[in-house]
Amino acid sequence: MTDFKLEIAKQIAKAINIDELELKTYIEEPKDTKNGDYAFPCFRLAKELKKAPPQIANEIKEKIEIDNKTVEKLEIAGGYLNFYINKELLAKEVIEEIGKENEYGKSSLGNGKNVVIDYSSPNIAKPFHIGHLRSTVIGGALYNIYKYLGYNTIGINHLGDYGTQFGKLLEGYKLWGKEYNIEQDPINELTKIYIRINEACKQDENILNACRENFKKLEEGDKESVEIWQKIRSLSLKEFQKIYDLLGSKFDSWNGEAFYQDKMAEIIEILEKTGKLEKSQGAEIVDLSEKGIKTPCIIKKSNDSTTYATRDLAAIMYRARTYDFDKALYLTSYEQVLHFKQVFEVAKLLGLEEKYTKGLEHVPFGMILLPTGKMSTREGNIVKLEELLNEAIQRAKEIIEQKNPELENKEEVAKKVGIGAVIFSDLSASRLKDEIFEWDKILNFQGETGPYIQYTYVRTRSLLEKVETLPKTEEIKIENLQDEYSMKIIKLIYSFEDKLKEVTQKEEPSILAKYLIDLAKAFSSFYNENKIISENKQMQDARIYLSYSVGKVLKKGAELLGMQMPEKM
Ligand code: ARG
Numbered sequence: 001m002t003d004f005k006l007e008i009a010k011q012i013a014k015a016i017n018i019d020e021l022e023l024k025t026y027i028e029e030p031k032d033t034k035n036g037d038y039a040f041p042c043f044r045l046a047k048e049l050k051k052a053p054p055q056i057a058n059e060i061k062e063k064i065e066i067d068n069k070t071v072e073k074l075e076i077a078g079g080y081l082n083f084y085i086n087k088e089l090l091a092k093e094v095i096e097e098i099g100k101e102n103e104y105g106k107s108s109l110g111n112g113k114n115v116v117i118d119y120s121s122p123n124i125a126k127p128f129h130i131g132h133l134r135s136t137v138i139g140g141a142l143y144n145i146y147k148y149l150g151y152n153t154i155g156i157n158h159l160g161d162y163g164t165q166f167g168k169l170l171e172g173y174k175l176w177g178k179e180y181n182i183e184q185d186p187i188n189e190l191t192k193i194y195i196r197i198n199e200a201c202k203q204d205e206n207i208l209n210a211c212r213e214n215f216k217k218l219e220e221g222d223k224e225s226v227e228i229w230q231k232i233r234s235l236s237l238k239e240f241q242k243i244y245d246l247l248g249s250k251f252d253s254w255n256g257e258a259f260y261q262d263k264m265a266e267i268i269e270i271l272e273k274t275g276k277l278e279k280s281q282g283a284e285i286v287d288l289s290e291k292g293i294k295t296p297c298i299i300k301k302s303n304d305s306t307t308y309a310t311r312d313l314a315a316i317m318y319r320a321r322t323y324d325f326d327k328a329l330y331l332t333s334y335e336q337v338l339h340f341k342q343v344f345e346v347a348k349l350l351g352l353e354e355k356y357t358k359g360l361e362h363v364p365f366g367m368i369l370l371p372t373g374k375m376s377t378r379e380g381n382i383v384k385l386e387e388l389l390n391e392a393i394q395r396a397k398e399i400i401e402q403k404n405p406e407l408e409n410k411e412e413v414a415k416k417v418g419i420g421a422v423i424f425s426d427l428s429a430s431r432l433k434d435e436i437f438e439w440d441k442i443l444n445f446q447g448e449t450g451p452y453i454q455y456t457y458v459r460t461r462s463l464l465e466k467v468e469t470l471p472k473t474e475e476i477k478i479e480n481l482q483d484e485y486s487m488k489i490i491k492l493i494y495s496f497e498d499k500l501k502e503v504t505q506k507e508e509p510s511i512l513a514k515y516l517i518d519l520a521k522a523f524s525s526f527y528n529e530n531k532i533i534s535e536n537k538q539m540q541d542a543r544i545y546l547s548y549s550v551g552k553v554l555k556k557g558a559e560l561l562g563m564q565m566p567e568k569m
Contacts, residue, residue, distance in 0.1 A: 001093040001494065004085050007070045008038055012081075015063035016045065033484075036075065036082030037491070043079050053079025091478045091490050098493070098549040099473030103148075104556060105497040110151030114323050117143050117153065118315075119331040120249065123160030124236040124256075125169055125190040128243055128385050130368045130437075131333045136249050137426045137562060138365055139331040141509035144560045145500055154323050158315065159256025161233050164305050165194070167215025170228050171207065172197035174214075186235035212303060219261065219305075233258075239386075246389045246419055248562060260314035264306050267313045267350065271299060274349045286346050297342035312343045313350065320356040327359045329507060334364035334432065363507045366434040368426070392418035395443055396451070400569065403445075413566045417451050418443075420563040424450025427561055428513040448517045451569075453558055456520035458569050459527070460551030463544060466533055470548055471541035480542035485526040489546060492519045493553050500560070509561060516557045523550045 009023040016023070028039045042053040042060070049056055057076045066074055073084035098104055119139020122132045139155070147153045172193040180189040201208040218225040237254075244250075268284075271277040276286050282302030288295075298307050319328055330340060340362035348357050396418035400410055407413060425442035428449075429435050445451045464470060481490065492515070499515045502508075532543045555565045 001097055002070060002089065004070060004090070005038060008040065008083050011064045011071070012040060012060055015060040030082065033487075035077060035080070036073075037085045038083045040081040040083070041079060042081065046079070057081050087482055087487060088478050090494060091481045091487070094490050094494050095473060095476055095478065095481075095545065095549065098552060104493075104552060105500060106148055106150075107497060107500075108150040109501065110146060110149045113151050113326045115146045115151045115153050116156060116319050116323050116325045116328040117146070117331070118156045118158045118329065119143070120244075120251070121156075121158040121160065121256075121332070122240055124233050125187065125194065126160070127187055127191065128240055130370065130385065130388075133243075133385055133422075134333070134365050134368060134426055135331040136244075136247060137423050138363070138431060138509055139329075140247070140249055140562045141427055141512070141560065142329065142331075142363075142503070142507060144562065145503050145509065145512065148560060149500055149504060151504075154253065154325075155251045156253045156255065156319075157251040159233075159237075159254060159258075161229075162257035162261065162311065163308065164212070164215050164301075164303075166218060166229060166232075167211040167213070168197045168201065169194055169232065170214040170218065170225055171211045172200075173228055173232070182235065186232075187239050190232060190236070215305065229258075242386050243389065246386070246415075247423070248419075248564070255315075255318075257308070257311045260311045260318065263314040263318055264310050267310060267317060268299060268306075270350055271346070276349055286349070288342060288345050291345050293338075293341055293345060295338065295342070297346045299346075309339065309343050309346070312339075313346060316343070316347050316356070316360065317350060317352070320352055325356065325359055327361060328356075330360075330362045332362070332364065333367055337362065337364055361507070363431070365431045366429075369434060369436050371436065371438070389419060389422060392422050392439075392443070394418070395439060396421065399443065399445070404569065407568060413569050416564045416566045417454060417569060420450040420454055420558070420565075422450075423562050424453065424513060424558075427509045428517070430510050431508055450558075450563060453516050453520050453554055454563070454565055454569060456523055457551050457554045457558070457565050458567065460523070460547045460554070461567055463532060463547045464551075467540070467544050471545050473545070476542050476545050477538050478542075480539045481546055483530065485522070485529050486543070486546055488522045489519070489526055489550060492522055493549055496553055496557070512557055512561060516554060516561075519550060519554060519557075523547070 005024050005027045006020065008027060009020040012023050013020040023040075026040060026044060028041060030036055030039050040060075042056040045051075045056050046053050051059075054076065057079060060081060061074060061076060064074060066072070068086065070086055070089065071083050072086050075082045075084075117139050119142075120132055120136040122128045143153050143155045169190065176193060176196065180193060182189045197207070197211070201211060214225060218229055268277070271286065277284050277299060278287060279285075280296065283298055284300040285296040285298050288297060297309050299310050299313075300306055316328070319325055332340075340360075344357070344360045344362070347360060393415050397410060397414035400407055400414055400417070421442045425435075425437075441447065442449055443451060445455050481487070496515070499511055503511050526546070530543060532540065532547065534540050534543075558565055
């Protein structure tokens, strides 16, 4: 498709000595199309050229030839140059592109580049909490979008399956394992054991020592300890898998913290050689105060055990070697901002190529706050996510039962709607904002929710059913799609790929979520204002085709976010 912004930038470059690609980034899209489709603000140039913006606008305008091919009209408004593009060309190209077999908006932009995404990463024997849900959902969306843009994407579930707490868990398991129904309800029962052993450690020094001893044994590969650890790990994973199945989450690697057990010695050796590793109160640390980070990064605790940070450093080394990453993203809540600052700073001492240390990026997100009550149980404030997801499905089912009791495959649709609602609500707010979880907000069929996107898609599908066969692309008469409502949709569809790129530039899937809302709303206006099924066959064909196009983009976009689309609801 024509890159309208670039064409405009090329024209401007004739008048101004700035690279067209840079000029392209200056171009804005006016909110009100009365001010054109694209606008070039001259304010930024005023200082450099020592001229007033309107004067600059005039001078540029003089040098631009309007060929009517891409741009139809050019106007000056204050310090802006407003460009009105050739709407027919735009509509024609969008319709043609939609008609092609390929997946709309797919790109080869990222070919040859590797992106590692570390997401979900829950902790073994601990509850999969709502923060992990966000990580899973945001990371999953980024994974899909990078992939769609041609990147080689590697999704890693960096399980928290290692650390001194396992010494405690092992001891607790040995002491009281039989008293608990671990097979039945592993996470909850193991959490109980964990709380109990922590209490016991406080009371009895001997127990604490036994726990330390256990962790040592685990590190040394003692058979019994490793076996218990493996059992706990696999039972926990089975629990997590239930959530992943509901969400449709997949990972390329499940290498968790334990995987780096034998890879930390090298890291410590390198750090020793740099002379930056110092002793402090029995621990070994890297002081980062010179880098503006007040808290040092602890590499080895006073009891000689390694830390979460050490394992992350080993993981960076491993991922650089194994995946040769251009970007390595980490999805956690903003509570870990300091951790990643420290780790990324220490990583610079590992002698890695700059490409790698520059590619490291923590992608923090805000918290989801739960109104207390049903969703959080007292014990350790556990939020049972599986219950939450099932509740979403249940509620969706009730709504379907009310609105469309005759619907086929109600179960399946309820699952798509319920889960889709949770996913979309997680993705629609800006990543860093804290959110309050409210059922009525996320399951609403009219508001800016997942079900609204699905509902709009279903409307486009039922329109198609009315006409039985989809009109052929080449038979669409573009002049029937030049009204305001159709053009609004066409412009949105045109910008789909740009939106996806923007998501990866900002690591912000909410950009896509908001885009889908805009598209769904534009479709509603189009649908309300234009008669779609009509006597005028050519008009009907064009409008049906546009509806089909909207459906295609909504479906693709929602799927990239990790949602599934029902065909009816
Ligand atoms: N397991 C950690 C947690 O639950 C998240 C791990 C994030 N990834 C990483 N490489 N540190 O908080």
